[in-house]
Amino acid sequence: MDGATTLVGIIGQPVVHSRSPQMHNAAFRALGLNWAYVPFPVEPAELGDAVAGLKALGVRGFNVTIPHKQAVMPLLDDISPAAVAIGAVNTVVIDGGRLVGHNTDGEGFLRSLTEAHRFRLERSRALILGAGGASRAVCDALARAGVPALRISNRSAGKAEELAATIRAHHPGCDAKALDWNPLDHRAAINWAELIVNTTSVGLHVGDGSPLDTNGISPGHIVADLIYNPPQTPLLQKCAALRARTLNGLGMLLHQGAAAFALWTGKDAPVDVMRRALDGEPRPS
Structure with missing residues (x-):
């Protein structure tokens, strides 16, 4: 990680158990992307400040988990039709200062x-x-x-x-x-x-x-x-x-993560790499 690293992550409480970082960071390495995925523990009372802070820091996007999937929606600039129909957001893309919510769950x-x-x-x-x-x-x-x-x-x-x-x-x-x-x-x-x-x-x-x-x-x-x-x-x-x-829920984690990866990076996710990371397998040499 350096000054040019693009950050994404996950907000929720708790997030200590999340395996999304190992999955996404393995995918970034596989594609040679200078990106990093970081877990951010956020209490409900701090949600507004946290979202504003992530935007101010130039984070490219973030996943949303319990208990914020519905509470985050009023804080966004736009929401995809699918997420509107579902009534919950699990992925946010920050592009040009705008926060756009999606649901890949x-x-x-x-x-x-x-x-x-x-x-x-x-x-x-x-x-x-x-x-x-x-x-x-x-x-x-x-x-x-x-x-x-x-x-x-x-x-x-x-x-x-x-x-x-x-x-x-x-x-x-x-x-x-x-x-x-x-x-x-x-x-x-x-x-x-x-x-x-x-x-x-x-x-x-x-x-x-x-x-x-x-x-x-x-x-x-x-x-x-x-x-x-x-x-x-x-x-x-x-x-x-x-x-x-x-x-x-491991397969759901994998496939929703692959869809979120594509939304953030504009690239197809290396699903097999992400699966191996979740399974705890070593990277191929």
Whole structure:
């Protein structure tokens, strides 16, 4: 790193667990770019000052993670139509002093899901746990891909209702409904769904349990957890023991990151290099 290095990074709290720096910095090295990716821990009360500071410092862009994906939107100069429809931003490009928000989470999730498991999305009903920024991207992507019905369950029922209404408004062909957060409704939804996606942070911290009672999970289910560290959350461990197909969030991290890389640099991301960095493999000599 020197005085000519172009900076990008990630804002959120916490960001100490983020593996985005190793992925992006490996990609910059592979393409011979004098760029660096830095994590910036930002508390909610400091978000406005942090965004203004990044702009003032000449940072080229940044990723946005929990808890800022929606709160950052009023601070931006422009937002892509896809991010507007989703109602959340995970990538910001700073160009000519203007901050433009994008969302690559949905694209990243879909690519990861279809890369790992072969199945017909247009015939799959989905239960989504959580209604935050990541959930909004996942729900929008699934509806856009033709999933006929979604059930969205969140501890705050109002957020689930609002998200379901947003999905119905943008995707009239998708039967999106909110679901109460209780074991009885969850059990019925497990029996109804083929795909289950956890977008909450339950499972991220040591001592967390599963956000879902896994009674009813079968080999016919695909269970995805957007958490990637730890790679096997309590939810995924329990579902794998019941012979369900499982997927952690590492593939989504890879593919959303590749899309963000292209937005910042204008170059195709070296996806294989980024994948090896996430897998902890050494660089080829």
